[in-house]
Amino acid sequence: MSTSTTKVTIDPLDIIGIDDLLTPEEKAVRSSVRQFASERIQPYVADWFERGVIDEPRVLAKELGSLGVLGMHLEGYGCAGMSATDYGLACLELEAVDSGIRSLVSVQGSLAMFAIWKWASEDVKQQWLPRMAAGEAIGCFGLTEPDHGSDPGSMRTRARRDGGDWIIDGRKMWITNGSIADVAVVWAQTDEGVRGFAVPTDTPGFSAPEIKHKMSLRASVTSELVLDGVRIPDAYAFPEVRGLKGPLSCLNEARYGIIWGALGAARSSLETALQYTKDREQFGKPLAGFQLTQQKLAEMNLEYTKGLLLALHLGRRKDAGTLQPAQVSVGKLNNVRASLEICRTARTMLGANGISLEFPIIRHMNNLESVLTYEGTVEMHTLVVGQTMTGLPAYR
Template sequence: MSTSTRITLDPLDLAGIDDLLTPEEKAVRSSVRQMCEERIQPYVADWFEQGTLPDPRGLAKELGSLGVLGMHLEGYGCAGMSATDYGLACVELEAVDSGIRSLVSVQGSLAMFAIWRWASEDVKQRWLPAMAAGQAIGCFGLTEPDHGSDPANMRTSARQDGSDWVINGRKMWITNGSIADVAVVWAQTDEGIRGFAVPTDTPGFSAPEIKHKMSLRASITSELVLDDVRVPQEYAFPEVRGLRGPLSCLNEARYGIVWGSLGAARSSLAAALSYSKDREQFGKPIAGFQLTQQKLADMNLELTKGMLLALHLGRRKDAGTLQPVQVSLGKLNNVREAIEICRTARTILGANGISLEYPVIRHMNNLESVLTYEGTVEMHTLVIGQAMTGLAAFR
């Protein structure tokens, strides 16, 4: 066999993981990457610095036209693509900014999935086609000011009054809250925790935006305030009771993070690699020094392992065999390693690493939020520990 043919390797994919993707999957990735590079990447550092997302509705419509909003859902105007397609899209979205991936993730994997999976047919028909097109924006109200990792003790409540439900409570750290047209709200009832699709123009509903963030600054984060918000019976999710409803949605969102966090890591590694070849010290590029190459190699190893894990979980999800503990494995590992990649990349860039002229410090700050939301390190650690030992250590 001839060995004369020389294979050119991608320095960010030395393992050749791309060979495991189908042409269709690569085409999805290419389309999302092109849109992000043209529409978002040139401006996102300024958005982050200003702490704003200037035209979220316009951006949502563009993302809807691309087909990435609820892209892994079937029917109702959704693209019906595979879980692996969705994961690859998340990588490209988060490679430009975690806030952009959060917008898509909350819209599709939390708000749309909750309605698609649990709402009545009338509610699905009312909201899902518009949400898939980006013409309506959704948010997901679970976390409260005093209850994050322990949603079973949420204080938001809903009581029946005739044929209506009346909801009172507060939700905190809600992506898309101030721009949402519909809020999926989880509340305590006499029947246990139930979900509601609440139009945000309902009297008593407000969503003040949260300011002074140092993370996810190119993303809209809000508090939800519900004061005697009255909604008809048909807006309540008819079948699901307890934490099964919200946790099913969180599992969808966590899956996207398994992939998306690697986009931030890849972007930071690419910036460090490019910078190290241009930056000269002691008469040569710093890429030529052993300690720099060790950092680059270690970052590449962790990115490679994270991508292999994400792809494996994506194939399991497409096969219908993915388990929640496996998502916890992916979320815990990939976000933790992505942050470490970003921090190491920052050291290669030196003082320039803290400048928004480069993406690294922005990704570092964003990933601090990603590490916490959709399950903290502690919670995913205990999920894995329980699966290993058969013993719950949450209390």
């Protein structure tokens, strides 16, 4: 009788073997997006961040469209029709290079495209969605206002009927893709409640001044939307949805992508810290050989692993049609908070080099400060979870 042993190689960033839970098709999607991000974005993104400009964003949008990630989880109209888990893996790989790039894709697909796909008339869908899926048209999503973020029901932007048209007046703030968008999904108060509109950005009275002086999401276009007597035909109004149901349904789509995306920033920072501490020597041996360093690495890996398991579980629920908004809140609240802490810890492990754009960590850390509060602040998601547990709303 003879025995043989096979040595198993364990991935240091996947110690428990989460990859075994993915299908070959899901791994192929991840590989394609990772390769694109590595070749097309990674070499340039630190420079874009430092300068606060994405070079040729419309060209990049077309390339992302060719890759198939714009509205990739939607059916029809030129969209890829892939699973929610596929979309999550794509978000993770995109944010592993930069949150701003994932934001471009999320706002295009999960906010602007989803809103049109879910709520617009068939004519408006046909007008915009095929071009948006191809990256030939860019969309933005106008909900947040200068004085109203977490309380969208108090928005001041207003639309009023004028014959067969609507006239919209108001301002929106912190709008990703705003100044490069071809169509803006705008939510406004009306006599019939909150309604949504697909507004071509070349309509007279519409402008989108770019927001400058950001220290986060610098490799992302962020704008204000100004609507001054913007007149659009009734056909551009979303015909059926009334109230906050419309915009909140879109926000849940975007929040789902963030659950995965934030982990990309965490993985990149963890991977960087691991390699750096193995390479850098102090007191005669690599930093990775010290107990306190290994404690940090182990704790970071645990949080990343738990976040990835949570994201995959919620992805499977979304694919099964059983994902609930409160579950999205749990994922967004946990994974962004854990990812930010991973980035902050990784930053300390590089010492002064941790603040240099020669390494990705400070960029990820700064970006996640925005991700922590957009698409619902920590406080709001905490109260969603609290209400789900107690049955008692505590927002006011």
